Amino acid sequence: MKMMVCFKAVPDLEMLSEEDWAADSNLKVDLSFVRNILNCFDESALEMALKLSDVSEGFDVLLNLTAFTIGDQKSDTYLKTLYALRFKKAVRIESNEDLRFFPDVTATVISQYVREINHQDVIVLGRQSGEGDNGKTPLLVAEMLEWPCITQVIRIEPDTEGSLKVTNMVDGGTLTQTITTPCVLSVGNAPNSYLRVPTLKDKMKYGKTPIEVLDIQQFNIQALLDDCRHGCELKGLEKISHKRQGIIIEGETPREKARILYDSYLKERLEKL
Amino acid sequence: MRYTVILNGCASNFISQAEEINGFLSDHGTASIKGNTIIFYCEDEKKEALIANAPTACLQLVKVSRYQPENVLEILKQHALTQDTDLYLFPSDFAGSELCVRFAYRMVGSSLVGVNGMEIGEEKLICRKAVYSNHMQGEFVLRQKPYCISIAKGCAENKPAPDMLRRVISEVDMTQVSEDSFVKSYEFAAEVSPSGLEHVGVLMVAGRGVKKQEKAERLEEIAGALGAALGVSRPVAMNGWVPMNRLIGVSGVMAKPELCITAGVSGAAALFAGIEKSKYIIAINTDERASIVKSSDVAIIDDYEKVLEELLKIVKASE
Numbered sequence: 272m273k274m275m276v277c278f279k280a281v282p283d284l285e286m287l288s289e290e291d292w293a294a295d296s297n298l299k300v301d302l303s304f305v306r307n308i309l310n311c312f313d314e315s316a317l318e319m320a321l322k323l324s325d326v327s328e329g330f331d332v333l334l335n336l337t338a339f340t341i342g343d344q345k346s347d348t349y350l351k352t353l354y355a356l357r358f359k360k361a362v363r364i365e366s367n368e369d370l371r372f373f374p375d376v377t378a379t380v381i382s383q384y385v386r387e388i389n390h391q392d393v394i395v396l397g398r399q400s401g402e403g404d405n406g407k408t409p410l411l412v413a414e415m416l417e418w419p420c421i422t423q424v425i426r427i428e429p430d431t432e433g434s435l436k437v438t439n440m441v442d443g444g445t446l447t448q449t450i451t452t453p454c455v456l457s458v459g460n461a462p463n464s465y466l467r468v469p470t471l472k473d474k475m476k477y478g479k480t481p482i483e484v485l486d487i488q489q490f491n492i493q494a495l496l497d498d499c500r501h502g503c504e505l506k507g508l509e510k511i512s513h514k515r516q517g518i519i520i521e522g523e524t525p526r527e528k529a530r531i532l533y534d535s536y537l538k539e540r541l542e543k544l
Numbered sequence: 545m546r547y548t549v550i551l552n553g554c555a556s557n558f559i560s561q562a563e564e565i566n567g568f569l570s571d572h573g574t575a576s577i578k579g580n581t582i583i584f585y586c587e588d589e590k591k592e593a594l595i596a597n598a599p600t601a602c603l604q605l606v607k608v609s610r611y612q613p614e615n616v617l618e619i620l621k622q623h624a625l626t627q628d629t630d631l632y633l634f635p636s637d638f639a640g641s642e643l644c645v646r647f648a649y650r651m652v653g654s655s656l657v658g659v660n661g662m663e664i665g666e667e668k669l670i671c672r673k674a675v676y677s678n679h680m681q682g683e684f685v686l687r688q689k690p691y692c693i694s695i696a697k698g699c700a701e702n703k704p705a706p707d708m709l710r711r712v713i714s715e716v717d718m719t720q721v722s723e724d725s726f727v728k729s730y731e732f733a734a735e736v737s738p739s740g741l742e743h744v745g746v747l748m749v750a751g752r753g754v755k756k757q758e759k760a761e762r763l764e765e766i767a768g769a770l771g772a773a774l775g776v777s778r779p780v781a782m783n784g785w786v787p788m789n790r791l792i793g794v795s796g797v798m799a800k801p802e803l804c805i806t807a808g809v810s811g812a813a814a815l816f817a818g819i820e821k822s823k824y825i826i827a828i829n830t831d832e833r834a835s836i837v838k839s840s841d842v843a844i845i846d847d848y849e850k851v852l853e854e855l856l857k858i859v860k861a862s863e
Contacts, residue, residue: 372684
């Protein structure tokens with residue numbers, strides 16, 4: 272079974288202070304000084320694929336994993352780590368384009384890659400990522416490929432070479448389905464899915480496997496970008512202020528502070544409730 | 545301009561979806577616009593309640609064998625081709641956010657997920673939504689009809705359906721539609737103990753500073769003794785120490801308690817979205833520079849464990 276996991280390296284937005292949140296005339300926020308991290312839902316997707324790989328052999332299923340990302344060279348660190356974690360292939364679509372609010376373009380590149388270059392049985396993606404917060408890419412990939420899609424996935428288990436057992440959160444509970452491939456899986460809040468760390472030995476042995484790099488221009492994205500702008504376009508960006516009074520209780524000991532908190536701020540409120 | 549609300553009557557949260565949409569419609573002055581509601585349902589005995597809670601007077605009922613997005617999308621498309629609707633409104637739940645995007649793609653329209661405000665313009669729809677993990681508010685223009693939007697969780701006060709005469713303009717049985725042949729078998733497990741955190745009066749939130757399962761368990765005891773329910777930030781939920789339905793924030797519960805006490809929470813904007821509607825916020829954190837301090841009404845800079853243990857003694861002594 273061929274499974275491709277799509278991920279995105281995103282800026283760690285929590286490093287920014289309140290004052291850093293300002294958009295320029297092109298509606299961009301300067302994040303050049305911020306470190307990159309794996310988008311949390313994509314991290315879960317990668318780890319879930321590895322867990323599936325761990326147990327697939329017992330089901331006589333051979334899982335062939337590809338890691339896929341769109342971005343610049345900064346993403347190569349993650350791709351090398353994924354090679355060390357035994358992904359068979361790591362692909363990066365070289366791009367400096369501003370795709371923050373163009374999930375349609377991202378989805379087109381992914382679906383075109385799978386349709387024309389590297390056929391897959393399953394595509395796994397995080398449900399959304401924290402710049403655009405579009406929440407659309409996995410759904411659009413499924414629509415473009417005309418594949419079924421399972422959203423809010425929290426567990427993937429092996430079944431047969433052509434099927435998987437997938438558990439997802441639905442309104443009011445969880446659904447466990449055995450489904451045939453091909454399909455798109457959109458990963459939601461999956462517990463215990465932090466990405467594992469490769470061994471030093473595997474880093475040395477597999478970490479230098481060449482990354483397949485393709486240029487995004489070969490996907491004809493300029494025309495796509497124009498089309499998408501016509502459909503839905505960002506016109507303004509403003510900081511959301513979360514500021515409140517922020518009174519700090521002074522005191523020598525935790526007991527003293529707890530006492531002031533209770534007497535001055537808590538007692539009356541608790542009584543009213 | 546005409547709008548259509550799509551609701552999933554197969555889900556146990558139907559009434560809250562309907563009330564949420566009704567609140568959103570009231571906030572956005574849609575009273576003068578023609579609207580109708582399509583409700584998918586699977587149990588006949590619930591039909592009356594579904595009709596009574598519809599946010600519009602006109603409604604259409606579609607019976608399905610179970611809620612399955614592929615089936616529902618196919619039926620919706622068949623319906624849309626015979627209707628003249630410019631705007632489709634979906635609720636904020638899992639089903640709403642999924643259907644909104646996929647339906648818009650099939651109708652060659654435009655879509656936006658998590659909308660918290662809208663203005664209907666001449667041949668365009670202006671929408672607002674939180675982006676950059678709730679650090680920024682974006683304004684978007686949708687130009688391609690039909691506009692399909694799902695609303696943001698907690699963006700409108702839930703408002704019970706207005707008391708009015710409702711007219712079921714069509715009722716169809718689509719239980720035979722079967723676009724789900726890729727499903728070999730399925731098993732639904734209803735949520736055993738819903739967290740109910742959306743409606744609690746006092747909420748305590750455990751953050752990254754809670755480093756062990758035992759500490760999360762102790763915090764739950766303290767919360768209980770103070771009359772609070774416990775919610776958690778993403779790192780705590782990811783460790784599997786509490787059920788995922790206790791996750792607070794953009795991808796979890798959007799709470800609006802009278803009082804919120806955060807313990808070891810740094811104040812990530814994605815989490816803060818889930819408590820920003822609290823009437824009063826008390827933060828306990830060792831780091832004075834943590835963003836939660838400025839976002840709280842009152843803060844204690846200290847070890848949350850020590851402070852809360854002391855607070856518990858004080859509360860018990862005063863009882």
